[in-house]
Amino acid sequence: xxxxxxxxxxxxxxxxxxxxxxxxxxxxxxxxxxxxxxxxxxxxxxxxxxxxxxxxxxxxxxxxxxxxxxxxxxxxxxxxxxxxxxxxxxxxxxxxxxxxxxxxxxxxxxxxxxxxxxxx
Numbered sequence: 001x002x003x004x005x006x007x008x009x010x011x012x013x014x015x016x017x018x019x020x021x022x023x024x025x026x027x028x029x030x031x032x033x034x035x036x037x038x039x040x041x042x043x044x045x046x047x048x049x050x051x052x053x054x055x056x057x058x059x060x061x062x063x064x065x066x067x068x069x070x071x072x073x074x075x076x077x078x079x080x081x082x083x084x085x086x087x088x089x090x091x092x093x094x095x096x097x098x099x100x101x102x103x104x105x106x107x108x109x110x111x112x113x114x115x116x117x118x119x120x
Contacts (some may be wrong), residue, residue, distance in 0.1 A: 041072055051074040054072060083103070
């Protein structure tokens, strides 16, 4: 991947996480702290190659930050299944992953209109 494409993918992932957690309607669930001090994060993606990339980046993070290690648990779903499951989780406010890899053409579906988890 080119540097620009990597940066764009990272930005989209960060925006997705922000959009999905912005209106939690209460205290968000904290990531799981393990006995060894690491933090478990679950992630959904729709492509095996993306899962491999994020797992490699988690390894690099752990090498650079041994005091803040993460255990990334990536689940790969078929393209439509992942986005549909994510939409249901967003609408219900339950079952959301800590991190999600939303395909750029589907991203607008998760930020348009009113978020049902936001109170007015």
